[in-house]
Amino acid sequence: MLRRDFLKYSAAGAGLLLAGPRVAFAAPGVLDIFFNSDTNVIDFWTQVVKPGFEAANSGVTLNLVPGGGGSGINTLADRAYAAFQAKKDPQIDMLEAAMPFYPAGALEAGLWVDFAKAGLANYDKVNPVVVQSPALLPYRGSQVVLMYNSTLVKEVPTTFADLVKWIKANPGQFAYSRPDLGDSGACFIERALQEVTGQKPELFLPDNYTDAYAKPMFEKLWPLLKDIQPALFNGGEYTSGNTASIQLLASGAVAMTVAWSDMALQAMSQGVVPDTTAVAQLQDLAFTGGFSGIIVPSVAGNKDMALKLADYLISPEVQNHVVTDLGGFPGIKWEFLSKELQDKFAKVAPKSIPIFPSTWEPSLFEAWYRNVASGVKR
Amino acid sequence: MSATAMSLRNGWRGLAFIAIPVTAIAIFLFYPAALSIIGTLVRPKDGGGYTFSLQSYVFFFTDSYSLTNLGRTLWTTVVTLILLVAVNLPIALYMRFTKGTLATVIQALALFPMFVPGIIICYALIRYMGPNGWLQSLLNLVGFHHYASPHLTPWGPVIGLIWDGMPLTLLILISGLSNISDASIEAARDVGAGRLRILVSIITPEITHSLLIVSALNFLGIFGQALMPFMLGPTNPEMMGPFMLRTFASVRDPLQASTQATITFLICSLAGVAYVRSLARRPQEDRK
Numbered sequence: 139m140l141r142r143d144f145l146k147y148s149a150a151g152a153g154l155l156l157a158g159p160r161v162a163f164a165a166p167g168v169l170d171i172f173f174n175s176d177t178n179v180i181d182f183w184t185q186v187v188k189p190g191f192e193a194a195n196s197g198v199t200l201n202l203v204p205g206g207g208g209s210g211i212n213t214l215a216d217r218a219y220a221a222f223q224a225k226k227d228p229q230i231d232m233l234e235a236a237m238p239f240y241p242a243g244a245l246e247a248g249l250w251v252d253f254a255k256a257g258l259a260n261y262d263k264v265n266p267v268v269v270q271s272p273a274l275l276p277y278r279g280s281q282v283v284l285m286y287n288s289t290l291v292k293e294v295p296t297t298f299a300d301l302v303k304w305i306k307a308n309p310g311q312f313a314y315s316r317p318d319l320g321d322s323g324a325c326f327i328e329r330a331l332q333e334v335t336g337q338k339p340e341l342f343l344p345d346n347y348t349d350a351y352a353k354p355m356f357e358k359l360w361p362l363l364k365d366i367q368p369a370l371f372n373g374g375e376y377t378s379g380n381t382a383s384i385q386l387l388a389s390g391a392v393a394m395t396v397a398w399s400d401m402a403l404q405a406m407s408q409g410v411v412p413d414t415t416a417v418a419q420l421q422d423l424a425f426t427g428g429f430s431g432i433i434v435p436s437v438a439g440n441k442d443m444a445l446k447l448a449d450y451l452i453s454p455e456v457q458n459h460v461v462t463d464l465g466g467f468p469g470i471k472w473e474f475l476s477k478e479l480q481d482k483f484a485k486v487a488p489k490s491i492p493i494f495p496s497t498w499e500p501s502l503f504e505a506w507y508r509n510v511a512s513g514v515k516r
Numbered sequence: 517m518s519a520t521a522m523s524l525r526n527g528w529r530g531l532a533f534i535a536i537p538v539t540a541i542a543i544f545l546f547y548p549a550a551l552s553i554i555g556t557l558v559r560p561k562d563g564g565g566y567t568f569s570l571q572s573y574v575f576f577f578t579d580s581y582s583l584t585n586l587g588r589t590l591w592t593t594v595v596t597l598i599l600l601v602a603v604n605l606p607i608a609l610y611m612r613f614t615k616g617t618l619a620t621v622i623q624a625l626a627l628f629p630m631f632v633p634g635i636i637i638c639y640a641l642i643r644y645m646g647p648n649g650w651l652q653s654l655l656n657l658v659g660f661h662h663y664a665s666p667h668l669t670p671w672g673p674v675i676g677l678i679w680d681g682m683p684l685t686l687l688i689l690i691s692g693l694s695n696i697s698d699a700s701i702e703a704a705r706d707v708g709a710g711r712l713r714i715l716v717s718i719i720t721p722e723i724t725h726s727l728l729i730v731s732a733l734n735f736l737g738i739f740g741q742a743l744m745p746f747m748l749g750p751t752n753p754e755m756m757g758p759f760m761l762r763t764f765a766s767v768r769d770p771l772q773a774s775t776q777a778t779i780t781f782l783i784c785s786l787a788g789v790a791y792v793r794s795l796a797r798r799p800q801e802d803r804k
Contacts, residue, residue: 316751318766372647375668376751382642391647504767508581511752 167197169440169447172205172214174235175430179278179464180204183234186459191450198443211236215244218435222249227439232447235430238273245273251434251445258449263470274431277451278466281419281427282325283486285387285402286394288416294394294485297422298333302362304394306369311393313371313386316511317503320380322396325426327363327506328494334358337423344495352501360509367510376511387411396425399486403465418485426494429469549781552774559771572775582776588753589780592670592745593738596677597731600685603678608689609719612696623686630683634676638747641676642667672748673755677738684737685730692726693719725794732791736784756780 173180180202188200205211214230219241221228238250250273253261268276284301286294290311295301305312315323328342335341335355367374371392377383383395384402388411397405397417405411419425432451434444450456457468458476461483472480472487559569576582607626611619629637645651646667655663666672696719704714742757749755754762756776764773 318762319746372665372668377668378747382747385639385642386647389643389646389648500766500768504769507752507754507762512581512584 167440167443168199168201169231169443170201170203170229171232171234171447172203172211172230172236174205174211174233177204179234179430182459182464186463187447187451187456190456191447194450195443195446200447205233205236212240215240218437219244219247219249222247222435222437225437228435228437229439230435231438231440231444233433236433238271238433245271248436250274251436251441253448256445256448258445258452260449260452260454260470263454263474264452265469265471268429268469270429270431274433275448275452276429276431276469277457278460278464278469279427279429280398280400280466281486282322282329282396282425283399283402283417283419284394285384285397285411285415285417287387287390287412287414289412289414290393294416294418296418296420298329298420301420302366305366308393309369310371310373312366312369313375313377313383313392313395315377315379315383315396317499317506319378320383322380322383322398323376324499324503325494326396327359327502328498329420329423329425330362331355331359331502332423332492332494334362339423339492339494342495342498344497347495347498347501349501352498356502356505356509363506363510384411387415399427399467400465403461407462407465416485417483419487424492426492427467428493429467431469553778553781556771556774556778572771573779575772576775576779582759584753585756585759586779588670589739589756592673592677592755593735596674596681596738597734599674599678600681600734601727601730604682604685604689608686608693609715611690612693626686627683629679634680634743635747637679638676638744641672641679641748645675667748668750670750672750673741673745676744676748677741680744681734681737685734688726688730688733689723692723696722728794729791732787732794735787736791739784739787740780 171183173183183200183202188202191200192198205214211233214233215236218228218230218233222244238245244250252272253275254272264276268279270276284294288294291304295304314326317324317327332339332342335358341355370376371386377386377395380398380401384397384405386392387395387397388405390412399417402415402417406415406417432448434441434448438444452470454470454474454476457470457474458479460466460468461475461479467486468475472483556572557568557570558566559571561567604626607622611623643649645665647665649665649667652663652665655661666675700718701714704718709717740757741755742761745755746758746761749758756779760773760776760780763769763776767773
């Protein structure tokens with residue numbers, strides 16, 4: 139997640155440098171919304187959220203501004219905090235895909251609106267497992283899922299142990315990508331690591347990595363990954379990224395792989411994979427993933443209208459579009475989505491959204507190359 | 517004005533012309549490269565100060581994983597080079613001695629890869645030669661069912677790099693061949709030399725220079741390649757390009773990454789020296 143985001147942010151940052159800073163001035167009826175996400179998300183807002191909201195609230199205009207990536211969004215959060223301390227309008231009504239944990243102390247001081255207490259009509263619909271903070275309203279997510287050809291895979295594995303059994307029973311039919319090149323592959327070996335350590339994601343924290351702590355766990359991981367290696371695609375070959383994995387599935391070279399839900403759903407809706415392609419999530423402990431949300435400064439000039447927009451964002455109307463148009467996961471519970479979507483994605487609805495800390499990844503990936511990938515026999 | 521003063525003034529003017537690019541190269545290339553190389557040798561000590569250490573190089577040359585990667589890079593480079601010349605020399609010879617529409621078409625086809633970005637080639641090659649790709653389907657049609665895809669094997673990057681290196685190789689070989697005068701070939705024919713004799717005794721000596729340039733330039737291009745090896749090649753062994761990138765970005769070990777880069781640079785500079793020497797020798801030969 140983090141690396142993917144980093145790339146996105148740096149690309150967006152470069153774009154902003156060229157475009158120059160575009161600072162909006164608060165005006166009545168104009169909501170200034172700054173985006174951390176990529177252009178596909180801004181396109182989604184332009185085509186779905188903006189027309190829908192503006193039609194329902196005459197006289198209101200959404201001003202959608204690319205925020206310039208991680209550091210740009212942090213600067214805006216700094217500005218909001220400064221305005222909050224001076225009790226002035228920060229001229230920011232909403233930040234998209236930002237975290238309420240920056241600047242330090244701002245959340246506690248009350249800079250960001252607490253959505254649990256904001257009286258949003260749709261707030262009860264929000265899926266509690268995706269809420270990281272009451273000040274962050276999650277509205278779209280993506281998660282690593284099993285992507286498979288349903289004509290070849292009749293009974294899709296629902297636990298990691300079953301998945302391992304399936305891989306060994308169907309040699310050459312499963313592929314995952316090299317962990318450093320595709321996060322879907324990274325999530326696969328991270329899920330395997332959680333499996334051999336007793337399905338306890340809480341063992342892996344952003345600040346608890348040490349060689350001595352990790353080594354005994356890694357030592358348990360290698361036998362499992364080496365065990366399935368001969369049964370992987372081409373006798374133990376790994377793809378060069380998320381897209382390459384989907385390409386193998388598309389060409390029929392493998393029957394199952396792991397993929398990001400948004401990429402998988404987009405590939406399915408664009409028809410680049412066979413019609414019989416389906417996605418599923420492990421039901422014992424899901425693959426890792428993440429949700430993006432919005433935050434609203436409590437001193438925003440158009441705060442009431444911004445909250446109305448937030449409520450609209452988590453309405454089933456928009457959330458259905460998040461799944462169909464954006465290939466994302468809904469921030470609200472699946473039962474509130476259209477019946478058709480519920481049936482189609484019943485197997486991916488996650489019961490939990492585990493997160494694996496990126497601080498563990500450098501050593502894990504390097505050790506994977508040396509212990510697992512170098513054992514390929516050909 | 518004396519001739520010496522004239523050439524001196526021209527010399528100064530010449531220097532002024534190259535001052536800007538040379539300064540730019542020094543500031544943006546040599547200085548950071550030198551910093552990075554020195555950084556692999558002079559390490560900060562725990563209690564402050566600096567110490568000279570070859571430890572990262574000792575690690576590289578005693579680490580079988582790193583050495584296997586270096587070996588794979590050399591193998592890929594040499595095999596690709598040999599195949600590049602083997603494929604392009606006949607085409608160049610054909611184009612040197614044939615005029616007409618077909619030759620023009622072949623030339624256009626051979627130069628075509630120059631205008632297609634590498635990443636597009638990679639994805640196209642995966643679809644073409646990958647498992648269940650077009651090539652396999654075509655072979656199935658004619659009854660050949662034993663196709664093993666080179667995708668994700670050491671031959672994957674070799675094929676991609678040949679595609680990529682063709683235009684440059686061909687252009688240099690053609691320009692080398694165009695230096696051979698028709699008169700000398702006619703003369704050889706007149707005294708009864710066969711085609712093979714002409715190739716060995718007249719053409720080959722004339723184009724050794726071009727072959728040297730082709731080898732040196734391609735060596736530089738192939739050895740440090742990152743895109744083709746990681747898109748088309750196996751997970752392991754890695755070529756130096758992806759290995760360096762991964763060590764830097766994923767393992768987050770800039771010291772080892774610079775060490776790998778310095779070793780790559782030293783090996784490539786051998787090819788660079790061969791290229792520069794060959795360029796420097798040429799005018800002298802021409803003056804003779």
